[in-house]
Amino acid sequence: MKVKILRQLSPDSSPYWEIFEYDGPLDNSVAGVLDYINYHDDISDVEGNATTRIGWECSCLQGMCGACAMVVNGKPVLACETFVRDFHGKDIEIRPLRKFPVVHDLMVDRSSIHENLKAANICIGEYRPSEDTDFEHQYTAAKCLKCGLCLEVCPNYVNGRSFYGAAFANDCYLVASRNQSKSRMIGEIYGRAFGRDCSKSLSCMDVCPVKIPTLSSIARLNRLK
DSSP states (O other): OEEEEEEOSSTTSOOEEEEEEOOSOTTOBHHHHHHHHHSSSSEEOTTSOEEOOOOOOOSOSSSSSOTTEEEETTEEEEGGGOBGGGGTTOOEEEEOOSSSOEEETTEEOOHHHHHHHHHTTOOOOSOBOOTTOOHHHHHHHTTOOOOSHHHHHOSSOSSSSSOOOHHHHHHHHHHHHHBGGGHHHHHHHHIIIIITTOOOOOHHHHHOTTOOOHHHHHHHHHTTO
16 A cells, blocks of 8 residues: 655645555554654655655544644544545545644644634633533533644635634633623624634534534524624
């Protein structure tokens, strides 16, 4: 099996494709494939040319941190939860998320997700829940990994400067439901940074690794506008 990876040595350098051979176990994850390629000190591509280790991020390798988000065969996924056996012998193509600046190879800068939350003051502050608190949906929405997969696949999200995406909407819901005094302020920010430009394609729900029903958060927030 050939593994084609889009590499980029630094933020300012040009991207280029590099192809590697993989003959490891079929029950390996894509994260395991990258480890397999990086294992030896002397790494070479499919043509035998010497090259460097592939840069990528990981932490838990259990689908709980979101660090290994990347695009595999055209689909935004977590590398640790995507398995070689599911490709049925087809070659694998790996590239970094395209909606974020590349730092090195498959590593991208997703700080805009947190910076937008900070700029909009989306934090709980004093806990003042509303009377009709939906704890079950709060718990589900709070699982967001900030991995960026929902933003990668979103047709409305470009660079996070005006439209903040589903990850922002879910946090708006969490804060508004836990601090009633902030509801009006959040409703205005949510409408400006998400509500008015969301086309409801719901592609965010299709790729979310923890299956957050963002549509439910949107429905609740729309009542605040």
